[in-house]
Amino acid sequence: MRRSECAQIAMMLEVCAYPKPGNVDRCHDYDDTWLEHFLASAILARPAFVTAETGAAGMGACIKEAVSLTAVHRGGNTHFGAYLLLFPLIMGDGIAGAQTVxxxxxTDDALRFYEAFALTEVRMNKTDDLDVNDPESAQHIRDEGLTLRDIISYSAPGDMVCREWSNGFALSRRVADYLLSAPNGKQAIVRAFFSLLESEPDTFIIKKLGREAAEWTMARAQEVCRGIYAAEEFDEECLERGINPGSIADITIAGIYLALREGWDWESCRRA
Known part of the structure; x- marks a missing residue:
């Protein structure tokens, strides 16, 4: 299976898995963002994945292409964090290659990445030196000769997706290893998702609702994993509170991608 195809399937499998507390899945939509929007993005992003796979453009241009292609639907940002993980993995054909990429x-990658923000409503942390939501920062990027790796490093302390760039895709690797060894049939993705949710404070939740909400989510996830609280009840409670672990969803996509590239048979798993 081609890398571009694995990326599309990873996006599709993640959003269809149920229950993933608080997130859009095959049983829950948000008012303005639906399952269909996520699936549409998985389809529409294919040309950008092919561009990355063939090395026809740099990473910043590939990310911008994906965002531009998927901006045609009205579901808003669905996969920006996932793109940040998928494109280096596609271009490098794995974690080791991604680190080289x-x-x-x-600097051109950084500028193209910055331009992609004009088409999204992504939550990013501000820093003393660079605010990626400030148009004047583009000139700062040029003046300082900042690369895309530099840009991502600014957000890494407060963004678990960005940290994957500097920690060897550690959490993505955890998800992939779980899937490759999991005997639990069609719930494998959900269980992999929970394996992160119970141990890692989701930084999308922190940016949106604060650390207390992220820690509450972790504690509830631990209860689900211990079998003392139902995943479906947790899901409903998250939806009522407006809690959605978006960063862990992005990392789960990257983990699924790695597992697919390494031979994970999602169809056999689904039939189990």
Whole structure:
């Protein structure tokens, strides 16, 4: 299976898995963002994945292409964090190669990545030196010769998706290893998702609702994993509170992608 195809299937499998507390899945939509929007993004992003797979453009241009292609639907940002993980993995054909690709990013990659924000409503942390939501930052990027790796490093302390670039895709690797060894049939993705949710404070939740909400989510997830609280009840409670672990969803997509590239048979798993 081609890398571009694995990326599309990973996006599709993640959003269809149920229950993933608080997130859009095959049983829950948000008012403005639906399952169909996520599936549409998985379809529409294919040309950008092919561009990355063939090395026809740099990473920043690939990310911008994906965002531009998927901006045609009205569901808002569905996969920006996932793109940040998928494109280096596609271009490098795995984690080791991704690290090389990241190290070789350029100022042009940083500028193209910055331009992609004009088409999204992504929550990013501000820093003393660079606010990626400030148009004047583009000139700062040029003046300082900042690369895309530099840009991501600014957000890494407060963003678990960005941290994957500097920690060797550690959480994505955890998800992949879980899937490759899991004997639990069609719930494998949900269980992999929970394996992160119970141990990692989701930084999308922190940005949206604060650390207390993220820690509450972790504690509830631990109860689900111990069998003392139902996953479906947790899901409903998250939806009522407006809690959605979006960063862990993005990392789960990257983990699914790695597992697919390494031979995980999602169809046999689904039939189990």
């Amino acid at each position: 990241i190290a070789e990013t350029t």
